Amino acid sequence: MNMVNLKINNIDVSVPAGSTILQAAKAANINIPTLCYLKEINEIGACRICVVEVKGARSLVAACVYPVNEGMEVFTASPRVMKARRMTLELLLSNHNRRCLSCVRSGSCELQALCNEYGVENDGKYDGAKTESEIDASAAHMYRDNSKCILCRRCVAVCEKNQAVSVIGSNERGFATHIGSPFEALLDETSCVSCGQCIVNCPTGALSEKDSTEAVWAALTDDSKHVIVQTAPAVRTAIGEEFGNPIGTDCEGKMVAALRRLGFDGVYDTDIAADLTIIEEANELVERIQNGGKLPMITSCSPGWIKFCEYNFPDLLDNLSTCKSPQQMFGALAKTWYAQKKGINPKDIFVVSAMPCTAKKFEMGRDNEAAAGMPDIDAVITTRELARMIKRAGISFNELADEKFDMPLGASTGAGTIFGATGGVMEAALRTAVETITGKPLENLEFTEVRGMEGMKEASYTVGGLTVKVAVVSGLANAKELMKKVREGKADYHFIEVMACPGGCINGGGQPIQPASVRNFEDIRAKRASVLYNIDKNMPLRKSHENPVLKEAYDEYFEKPGSHKAHEALHTTYVKRSRFGTL
Amino acid sequence: MSKKSTVPFRGTKEQEAQLRELIDKYRNVDGPLMPVLQGAQEIYGYLPIEVQKIISEELDISLEHIYGVVTFYAQFSLAPKGEYQIAVCLGTACYVKGSGGILDKIKEIIGVEVGECSPDGKFSLDATRCIGACGLAPVMTINDEVFGRLTVNEIPDILAKYVNK
Structure with a gap:
């Protein structure tokens, strides 16, 4: 690699050619402030907060976009620089x-x-x-x-x-x-x-x-309500950041303990609904493959993606799995089987979702998301809102001893857990689909080809004489490119996983906010995702169809995957929308 | 809130055919948006949402991106020009001689803001930079007719003539 030597604040630094002053300074442990700069996404050098002095240069330069040269001398904290930055802030x-x-x-x-x-x-x-x-x-x-x-x-x-x-x-x-x-x-x-x-x-x-915590506080103090909470896999990977923990700290146990202290009548896990999604979705996929149904089948867990598809690919809605998302499946499960089992009128159950996602706030109000004749979900709070509730309740999050989810809706498998990272739904589905097709126990559970933070991944597997081609995309720009190929008939996949947010739910729009100074230099997505794969590795059960509580739920209520009753409660519909919205 | 034109879109089939032909010409050129917008404004006289949507679909450029460009450059207009185009000079000489008050009076009478057109298509209103008739300040023009040394009190009578034309 070609290296360039320069001095920053009189310290010798050697960095690869093509680096910016900002990157070179970081290598020398000198931070330069930024506001508008987002690595590879917004490199417009517009805000001028990162200006530095370069010896011989006529004016101050923007460190975020200015490339280093051999022998360059940079001053990042001179009086002239300080004065300029201060004035920029005053003007802002x-x-x-x-x-x-x-x-x-x-x-x-x-x-x-x-x-x-x-x-x-x-x-x-x-x-x-x-x-x-x-x-x-x-x-x-x-x-x-x-x-x-x-x-x-x-x-x-x-x-x-x-x-x-x-x-x-x-x-x-x-x-x-x-x-x-x-x-x-x-x-x-x-x-x-x-x-x-x-x-x-x-x-x-x-x-x-939009803050929904007031509705949750109100429900928690209403004695006539049975208030339960579900937490999506990605929430536990990031909520610790709100309490000063390093990125990538697994806070499942503390999160459960905190939720119990907030007064929920049941602290449950969206993972069980993810398992349920897999069972229904794998069944749907096998049916489509065997009966010549619409392929590729595309996942429907990510409500941002669903809405994007409705706006931009209304002609391809039949490719979407009809399965509700795990959030909605949880509500449906709670207000049907669980209500019946507990002897509670579903009208008196208040389901709160703690989600890494803002689109879930929109999803809860969609049509055909009401298994028991009332909305499946009553309130959605993001990871950030949950952290605010915990702080306001005076709970010392970091001091809490780990606790476990309640039963029955806290029963989960490793497959449900990895839903929170891009490729997770695909891997979970493959674990179940392969066993369904071959009828034999799967030995190697880890489909590493679909793991990782790349925006587009593909793989093919030979299962019982059948070659199954799959693709995994995250970030809607990647999804758009892939969907264009599907539209043109140039994508011969059987199954596609799409997550709206780059990297999947762990990087969702409802997650703790890391400043650009962190996002620009480390991959917060990989760190958060590693939490989920660690949990999965250590789970006794790692295949969705082995979830014992769901076996019970099918025996007692849903009969079998894809049954009429399962369709009524666990599947949904989509609407064609214009690419310009209602404009 | 929405800034859609208050004047109904009256684009014809012929205009749309011209627009599509124009887009085809620039489709594979780098940076097609500016020439297409300039051409589209020549065809329609302005750039209403109906026209921007066609451009957005055909060039696969988001409507917001296009709208951002249209509102950035003063040369582009979101409203059609009226049968009578009123332009009030806000150059320095006219301004110190009171053209601000003239402009306010016109807005009050015809009920449109600067850059807009009345719903009946009769009047559009613009505020211009110096038109070089400082000796006559304050000045306004209606189509090609120039009105100089104006006072606010004269405005109702002048406009009334056009209302009844």
Whole structure:
């Protein structure tokens, strides 16, 4: 590799050619602040907070995009640099809603942290005109408050490049510039898929999830309700970050203990519903293959993906598995079999979902998601909202001893757990499908070809004389490319897994927000995913169809996979939508 | 909230055919959006949502991306031009002589904002930079007719003539 030698703050540094000053400084353990920069996604050098002095250069340069040269001398903290950064912050604040105290991002706001670091006061040094804006609360899952927007365009970049959704962008110019939708439409009128990737990439409080914690608090104090909670696999991989734990800390036991202390009548696991999804979905796949049904069959767990498909590929809805997502399966299971078993009127059961996902807030309100004649799910809170509840309840999360999920709906297998990472659903489905087709116990349970953080993976397996071709994609831009091939008949897969968020649910729009200073230098997705694969490895049961509680549920209620009763409760329908939303 | 034009879209089949022909010409060219938008505005006189949607579908560029470009450049218009195009000069000389008040009075009478067209298609309103008639400040034009040394009080009578034309 070609190396380049330079000096940063008089320290010798040697980095690969093509590195930026930002990367070179990082290698020398010198942090340069950034705001607009997101590695490979938003490299526009616009915010000017990362400016540094380069000896011989006419003006300060943006370290995030400026490449290193042999013999270069860089100063990252000179008085001139400090003065420029401070003024940039003061100017940003001059057009900023500075009500930080109750802001949802207070404490995790990148602008606030920098102002604090640079001693920039909240005194409105350059106060003048302010850009006018209104809060957009139209979407089911989020708020947009442009009075807190700093126009870094990170949300725009992830929406367009990672997700190929592109319903937000910068409108108008100069002082009137603002982030908005086409024709100033409300988000709800566009083809937004509710994935929430804009939220986890926003440096400030301009974008935030709709908070549903009040509804949960109210239910918890209502004695007439049997309030139960399910937690998606990915929540346990990341909630620890909200309490200062390193990225990739498994907090399942502490999370369960905390939920019990919040007062839930049952602390359950979405993993059981993931197992149920696999049983139904593997059955559907085998049926489609054997009966000449529509192929490739595509997973339906990710509500952001489902909505994306409805908007952009309405002609391919028959390729989607009709299985409800695990969240919805859980609610259906709780309000049918579980209600019957417990002798509780399903009307009195309040199901809370703790999810890594904002699209789940939209999904709970979809049509045909009501197995017992009422919505399967009553409230969805994100990992972030759950952490807020735990903090507000005064629970010392890190001090809690590990506890186990309640039975019966806390029974799970390793297959259900790995749903939270890209490739997990595929691997879980393969474990069950292979045994279903061959009728023999599977020896090697690990389908490593579909693991890992690449956006597009494919593999083929020979099972009982049949070659099964599969593909796994995450990030909707990757899904779009693959779906174009499916549309053109150029993708001869049997089964495709799609997750809306890059890397899967572990990197979902409802997960704890890591600042760009972390995201730019480490793969938080791989660290979080490793938690799930470790749990799976150590589980006594690792195949969905071995889940003992589900065997009971089928015996007592659903009869068999794909039965009429299973279809009524556990499957759903999709709607054709326009690529322009309702615009 | 939505900024869709208040004037009903009156695009014809012929215009759409012209637009599609234009898109085909630029489809495989790098950076097709600007020439297509310029051409589309020549065809329709403005760039309403109906036109932007066709461009979005055909070039596989998101509607927001297109809208962002259209609202960035002053040369593009989201509203059609009226039968009578009113332009009030907000150049320095006209402005200090009170063209701001003239503009407000016009807005009040015809009920549209700058850059818009009245729903009946009769009047559109623009605020311009200096048109070089500073000696007559404050100045406005209606189509090719120039009105100079205006006072706010004269505005109702001038517009009334056009309303009844």
